[in-house]
Amino acid sequence: MGGRRVSTRAGKPAGMPRLMVAVFSATLATTLGSVPAVMAQAPESFYSYDGAEPLASLAPGAVLKTRTLEYHADTFATPLTTIQVLYRSTDSLGNPTANVTTIIKPPAPATGAAKVVSFLSAYDSLNPAHSPSRAFAADIELTGLSDPLSDIASSEVQFFAPLLMAGYTIVIPDTEGPAADFAAGPEYGRTTLDSLRAARHVTTLSGIDDTTKIGLMGYSGGAIAANWAAIEAPSYAPDINEDLIGVAEGGVLVDPAHNLNYVAGSPIWAGVIGMAIVGISRSFDVDFSKYLSDTGRRVLEEMQDASIMNVLAQYPGLTWAQMALPEYADPNSIPEYVDVVNKLNMGTAPTPTVPMFIAQGANGILEGTPAHPGFGAGDGVMITGDVRALANQYCAAGLAVQYDQYDAHSHVTALIAWAPAAQKWLIDRFDNQPAPTNCGNIPAGNPLTPERHAHQL
Template identity: 50%
Template sequence: MRESTVRYLATAVVAALAATATPAAAAVAAPSAPSEVVAKDPFYTYDGDKPLSSYEPGTVLKKRTLTYHIVGIPTPVKAVQLLYRTADAQGRPAANVTTVVRSLRGESSMAVSYQSYYDSLSPADGPSRAVAGDVSLGGVMADSENLFLVPLLLQGYNVVIPDTEGQSADFAAGPEYAANTLDSIRAATRSSADTGMNADTRVGLLGYSGGSIATGWAAALAPSYAPDVNERLVGFAEGGLLVDPAHNLTYVDGSLLWSGVIPMAIIGADRAYGIDLKPYLSSYGLEVYNKLEEHGSLLDALGHYPGLTWKKMMKPQYADPNSVLPFVEAVNKMNLGSAATPTVPGFIAQGGEGVTEGTFSNPAGIGSGDGVMVAGDVRALARQYCATGNESIKYQQYNLLSHVPTAVAWATGAMGWLSDRFAGRTAPSDCGHIPAGNSLTPQKPTSAS
């Protein structure tokens, strides 16, 4: 989606928010924060006397109320932001930020945790920064999602929007996304006077694309990591799923549009799991790595490296991704197929069986997808959930739709499905009718050094 189009649509959302704001929200009048101020905002830093490890996950460390911005434009709506204790991909204590917007229809016992698809290597592109007034290029992705958020607020839900990638922007690190999401819900319910949420608030998980990483992993890890949250979940709705990153890297290899995801994944694995893949990179690969490392968002990568391949990124002896042992270990940790089965109902959607581009329409038997996500992997995950005890799985495949158009089709179905879960209606099931998919077994390293 072009930036000019996003800005036009965002302006329309501003008008919608202004028209529907409650009198209390309209009374909030915090000044807009310029991008450079937001980037240095001390709110994001934990500066307490006690070590973070002394706090329980989900503990609120700081809070503030500010004006909700869209593409830097202030609206009459207020947002509550919370700095809270959580954990990173390696299980170490960390501080993160979430944003809560209260229902535009007044008090609500229902909340949707919306996981953004902001996909970036820069912490400045997180949705909380966009809400506070940042207008960075990467922040345009989060701004565009207001088109999904406004209907939720109008339907009476409180909306929780965590910075799923954490404060170091650990791109694609699913387990960390899950901790950030689940602890965000905990934090929101522990600030009931500000958020309107409490320990009895029922919660639905919603996310597309990068947001599906957080949504899927949160649903999978909630029973073990946050059983207190899991018992209040009504379900999870996700679309455009990343399941097995190793498959996706093969799928986008040589893509004219999506191949920039390859260096983003390499950098994300480096950060999240404390490894160093630079010695494996070719001179060109190192150039791309350095260019994207600090400020690379999806908009910096999308279409900027047409035809890029893993082989071009790496030294000749590492042309096979499975020859790089640290990378294999990292992507196996990011494979959603290796996580536990969620215990709550799920709506899983994927686009593009049959969509092809460039040279990657059927690499290594992986099959096709929506241009970046592999349809066979998503079907396999849904079937796996059904086979391991969760028969409340709805699967929808939008044939011939690529990744971006699928988001629109998915949103309508996902919101309707979540509404039924909040209403207590029996979750539909497609178990037994989902076509076969790919193997989701972990990757095996080869003998290369």
């Protein structure tokens, strides 16, 4: 389990609860009326670096390969030009990687200087085959999709299409990196920042240069990338940080150790426990197998290349205790676990330097997850009190934060409320309007203190 296993198995979700099916199907139906079809199938060889110069000797963001694809759709007056770039980035352990980003140029540029929104996909998968770049490079037919619920990246187009039509250039990195390191927040941040560096390096193709202003936008898995990119930008990519105008995010994973307890035993989201363990095992090269029960080994083997759609409602009632040997029923008894989840806690990471729009649902019972006795309510998978705590922490550091809480919404339904609000918030930042803030009026949240090894308690 410590190795970086990559395979191409694609599964089909079964037995999904009716609420989830209805929401995702409605999202897909809306999308099918507006998603442009990409007319070229991309070769897999594009994803491998084969240059003579060692990858480690190249600077993060260095361009390794480029290719151009054409979009065609009746709803656009002109075809959209799409550029894909293979670029150098950095994984969770500091190793160089070759990753891909997709740059979608608008049918007509915005007036004045170019404007870029880095849209961070919530493709949430342990399979590189599910990356946004592959979704956009595939020969997508708008009718007869065999497994539409498995192609999350394609169905997200509707959430940035209004910005695209308003003249914004959209940059969509494969945030999880080439090995699909699910839930590895800092790596998500670096792949995002380096994708923007790469977009600047292909100015003649992208129209993006080192003066172009940039906004970050992401929900759920996309919010992992957006927030971690903002966290890491001042130190990892100050050249990008100076041009960031703000972050619009929703459904935020703040402290994974809390979330493991919140979703445990739930009917829909419990399987995410296994996905996260596979993801952090892969990204930080940690072998958890010696701590697992037969059930745990079976679950993790099944998830090695699963997407979120293969996991939702497929492991109802699953808990960490079921996956672990009896002596490791408390995950904090595992030193490697404690070390890794503390690295993924946004609350103990450096503070961003840009305005933030943060939205969070609080009605997780709609998706079957009750309030946790220690951490309170959430949206079904993310914990509302954790997100409030992060927002208050950023307020205390002097950031302009607008925090919106959707008390009637769960994780899936809150996306529909968040998307138009996020678009408007970003447009206002690009228009140089003062960033709104409700700091001082955000209710208190949960402590975001680091986890401690069980022997220290």
